[in-house]
Each structure stands twice: as C-alpha cells, then as structure tokens.
Amino acid sequence: MTILKPSTSPEPSPESLTFAELGINSALCSVLPAGLKHPTRVQQLAIPAILAGRDVLALSQTGSGKTLAFGLPLLQAIHQQLESVSSSASNAQALVLVPTRELAQQVTMALHAPASKLSSSLNIQLLCGGIAQEEQLVELTAKPQLIVATPGRLLDLCTQSHISLDSIKYLVLDEADRLLEMGFWPDVQKLMAMMPKRKQTLLFSATLPEALDSLAGKLLTNNPQRVEASTRNAVAADIEERLYLVNKGSKAQALIALLKQYRWPQVLVFISARDDADAIAKRLLKAGINAAALHGEKDQTVRSQTLADFKAHRIQVVVATDLMARGIHVDALPVVINLDLPTSAPVYVHRIGRTARAGANGLAISLVCHGEMPSLTAIRNLTARELPLASLADFPVTDKPSERVREDGTDNKVAPKRPPRDKQANRRSLNKHSIKAFKGKR
Structure with a gap:
C-alpha cells in the first residue's frame, strides 16, 4: 500500500492550492460554501487518490475536513453519472456507513448543501434509528443515489428487501475504528456481502488501532493508498490540554467550580456512564448552571x-457519553471537559477533538483521580504527549494511590499467592466439613 504522509519539507501555503487543482470540476467548485476557498491537508492528499479510483485509508485528526475529503469526489462521480443518462432515477451508487445517528445526520447535512445546488435529481438519503421506518420508506421511493446510514437500520431495511445494495460502486466507512470498537462489525460484514465485490472502498478515521490496520490490508485491494494527513493518533495542535489531579469524590464540585469561575459560553462534558451523565446534569442545574x-x-x-x-x-x-463523541459538531466549541478518562485511549482523542475544529483554538480539561492512572498512561503512550498533572486550586488531593497501581501507572491486579501450607490447611478443613455433611445422625 502506497503511503502519503505530510512532507518533512515546509508545507505549501494554503492559498497555493485550490479544489479545482485537486480535480474537482467547475460545477462542484461553484456550489461550495463561500468560506471554503482552499482544501485542508487531508483533502489535498485524499481527493486526488479517490478521483483516480484508488482504495484509500485516510488518517486525519477530527475536525480536519474528512467529510468533504470523501464527499466531494463521490458527489462529482454521481453528478457526472446523472448527466450522462436520460433518467435521473438510479439505484444507490454510494454508501457511507457511520457509527452514530448524530454523525449520520452531520455527514448528510454537510453533503446535502452542495448536492442540492449541484443537481435537483441528486438525492441523498439518511437512514438511521430514531426515525420512523415508514417515513424513511416513503423517502426511498425517490431512489437516492447516495445513502448515509448506521449499520443496524440499513441492515433491517435490506433484510426486509426495502433497499438493494447490488449497485453500490463506492463504500465509505467513516470513523472506521469506532465501527469496530462499538460492535457494529458483524452488521457491516453482512452489508458488504450484499454489495458487488468490485467497488471503491474508502476508510476514514482519526486513529489507527491494530485491528483497523489489519482490516485495511484485507478490504483495500484496488491499488490502495494510505493517507496520513497528520501524525498517527495525534491530537490537533490547536488544542490546549490541561489535566488536574483531584479526589474521585470531588470531581462534580471541581467541575462546578470551573464552570462558575470561567463562565465559558459552551462546554461539552464527557462521562462514561449514562446514569452518571443524568446525575451530573441534575447537579449542574441545581447549582444554577444551564445543563442537559x-x-x-x-x-x-x-x-x-x-x-x-x-x-x-x-x-x-x-454532559454526554462516549456515544456522542463522534457525532457532535459545534462550530467554535471552546471547551471540552473529561469528567473521567475513557478506558480506551483513542476515545480520548475523539472526545477532545470536538474542540479546535476547522483551524479554531480549543481547550480540553481532564479531571483525573488516582484510580485512572492506567488510563492516563495508555493515553500518553498513544498520543506521545507528556500530559503532566497539575493541582487544582481549592481542591487538595487527600486520596491515596491504590497499592494495585504501580508507579508507572499500570494496574497490578495479580493477587498475592498464599503460602503452600495455607492451601493444604484449607483442603484439610474442606475435607473434614465434607465428611461431616455425609455422616448420618445417630
């Protein structure tokens, strides 16, 4: 697989490249948003490869423009196909699979804006849970050429013969690592079995776990190219990371103190358990902070x-769970706060990637307790960042590190072995009890 990475030489000025120079035709260039003049790094690397018909594995930070990196070539190919035939009614040619409903909606909106101006007959269909299936069936009668879907809902519709995938020419797995992590892969495999073997496959992700790297080698067979628009598993340079060591029981109060001190206009707080998300939101409301x-x-x-x-x-x-980490896009979101660290290091990258999008600056704060040191070590190893822990004013740390956590942050879960004599004594006692249980009463 050919690998394209950022050059070690000085990067050209953004003004030195245009979408037209990447191969995007004049019709599509004319309907791009007014503020979108020059392609981002991932767009510069991925668009020419996709237009050349190659399979692509694209690695790029969240908020770097991945949607249009695959979306523009797909829209161009479909528009050209519609222009070359007399009828606009055509079976779906392109499919974008994503892990969450919110991300599906986000991708659909991003692609619908230029598509609606490009051609009235270019239809994009959103298929995900949470929307009445009957409503989606009515929309499918318009015969969409491009489908954006979550695996579960699309598989339901396919098994009920409401939609066919036998004409798919382009398959995109967006947030491919998350599709693997969240257990969607069996459904994805079933859907791929319904598609033609000959198609262009594009994998887009912000991180590259070992499972995805191995999978890419099997799925990408058509002169594949790997695009690394940034250092693998990297955090955007525009994100300032602050980590504070606090007592586990002080986290909610520390969060409230930070929110009241800085009065940020928008804050996205991540927490792992949905019950905790509801409880924290209630505490914030009780403290006079408008939260949900x-x-x-x-x-x-x-x-x-x-x-x-x-x-x-x-x-x-x-206050959101990790399910939302991939689907929330808020322009110029200033702050993300991790109320707890995720157990999966790549999730940390995606969480804080909700801020500092599209070149903006952002702040990511993590409240860390002693018990989360193994997670912090994994995040440091993945991102190759030091991530030092600071103290938080008015919140002294009185908790003691667990004896099960080594100094390097790894969890020592190996229980101490009992002396052999103790084991033998236990066996003798057990045998005595067993014999008594079988003796009859006299």
Whole structure:
C-alpha cells in the first residue's frame, strides 16, 4: 500500500492550492460554501487518490475536513453519472456507513448543501434509528443515489428487501475504528456481502488501532493508498490540554467550580456512564448552571433538540457519553471537559477533538483521580504527549494511590499467592466439613 504522509519539507501555503487543482470540476467548485476557498491537508492528499479510483485509508485528526475529503469526489462521480443518462432515477451508487445517528445526520447535512445546488435529481438519503421506518420508506421511493446510514437500520431495511445494495460502486466507512470498537462489525460484514465485490472502498478515521490496520490490508485491494494527513493518533495542535489531579469524590464540585469561575459560553462534558451523565446534569442545574444530558438511551427527538439548543446557545453545558463523541459538531466549541478518562485511549482523542475544529483554538480539561492512572498512561503512550498533572486550586488531593497501581501507572491486579501450607490447611478443613455433611445422625 502506497503511503502519503505530510512532507518533512515546509508545507505549501494554503492559498497555493485550490479544489479545482485537486480535480474537482467547475460545477462542484461553484456550489461550495463561500468560506471554503482552499482544501485542508487531508483533502489535498485524499481527493486526488479517490478521483483516480484508488482504495484509500485516510488518517486525519477530527475536525480536519474528512467529510468533504470523501464527499466531494463521490458527489462529482454521481453528478457526472446523472448527466450522462436520460433518467435521473438510479439505484444507490454510494454508501457511507457511520457509527452514530448524530454523525449520520452531520455527514448528510454537510453533503446535502452542495448536492442540492449541484443537481435537483441528486438525492441523498439518511437512514438511521430514531426515525420512523415508514417515513424513511416513503423517502426511498425517490431512489437516492447516495445513502448515509448506521449499520443496524440499513441492515433491517435490506433484510426486509426495502433497499438493494447490488449497485453500490463506492463504500465509505467513516470513523472506521469506532465501527469496530462499538460492535457494529458483524452488521457491516453482512452489508458488504450484499454489495458487488468490485467497488471503491474508502476508510476514514482519526486513529489507527491494530485491528483497523489489519482490516485495511484485507478490504483495500484496488491499488490502495494510505493517507496520513497528520501524525498517527495525534491530537490537533490547536488544542490546549490541561489535566488536574483531584479526589474521585470531588470531581462534580471541581467541575462546578470551573464552570462558575470561567463562565465559558459552551462546554461539552464527557462521562462514561449514562446514569452518571443524568446525575451530573441534575447537579449542574441545581447549582444554577444551564445543563442537559445526552446519551444513547434518550429519545431521538430529545437528542436532536438538546443538540440544537446547545448549538444555539440555549444550553450552556451538555454532559454526554462516549456515544456522542463522534457525532457532535459545534462550530467554535471552546471547551471540552473529561469528567473521567475513557478506558480506551483513542476515545480520548475523539472526545477532545470536538474542540479546535476547522483551524479554531480549543481547550480540553481532564479531571483525573488516582484510580485512572492506567488510563492516563495508555493515553500518553498513544498520543506521545507528556500530559503532566497539575493541582487544582481549592481542591487538595487527600486520596491515596491504590497499592494495585504501580508507579508507572499500570494496574497490578495479580493477587498475592498464599503460602503452600495455607492451601493444604484449607483442603484439610474442606475435607473434614465434607465428611461431616455425609455422616448420618445417630
């Protein structure tokens, strides 16, 4: 597999390249958003390879423009196909699979904007849970050429013969690492079995776990090219990271103190458990902070409304689980706070990647307790960053490190062995009890 990485020589000025020079045609260039003049690094590397028909594994930081990196070539190919045939009614040619409903909606919106101006007959269909299936079936009668879907809902529709994938020419696995981690892969495999073997396959991700690296070698067979628009598993340079060591039981109060001290207009707080997300949101409301919880157990209407209110500044703080880490895009989101560290190091990269998007600056704060040192060590190893722990004013640390946690941060879970004599004594006692249990009463 050919690998394209950022050059070690000085990078050309952004103004030195245009989308037209990458191969995007004049029709599509003319409908791009007014503020989108020059391609990002991942777009510069991926678009020519995709237009050349090559399979691609693209690694790039969150918020770096991955959606248009694969979206523009797909829209161009579909538009050219529609222009070359007399009828606009065509089976789906392109499929974008994503792990969450929110990300599916985000990708659909990003692609629909230029597509609607490019051609009235170029239809994009969103297929995900939380939306009535009957409503989606009505929309499918318009015969979309490009589908953005979550695996579960699409598989349901395919097994019920409501939609066919036998004409798919382009397959995109967006946030491919998350599709593996969240257990979607069996569904993805079933869907791929319904598609033609000959198709262009594109994998996009911000991190490259070993499982994805191995998978890419099997899926990408058409003159594949790996695009590394940034250092693998890297955190965007525009994100300032602050980590504070606090007592486990002090985290909620520390969060409230930070929110009241700095009064950020928008804050996204990540926590691992949905029950904790609800509890923390209630504590923030009680403290006079306008907050709401966002997790997978919420009704889709509530999830969509909460996110809309957050973007419109009607809610200051959203407390979200990792399910939301890939689907939340808020322009110029200033702050992300990890109320706990994720056990999966790549999730940390995705969480804090919600800020500092599209070249903006951002702040990522993590509240860390002694018990999370193994997670912190894994994050440091993955990102190759020192991530020093600082103290937080008015929150002295009184908790003691667990004896099970070594100095290097790894968890020593090996229980001490009992002396052989103790084992033998236990066996003798057990035998005595067993014999008594079988003796009859006299």
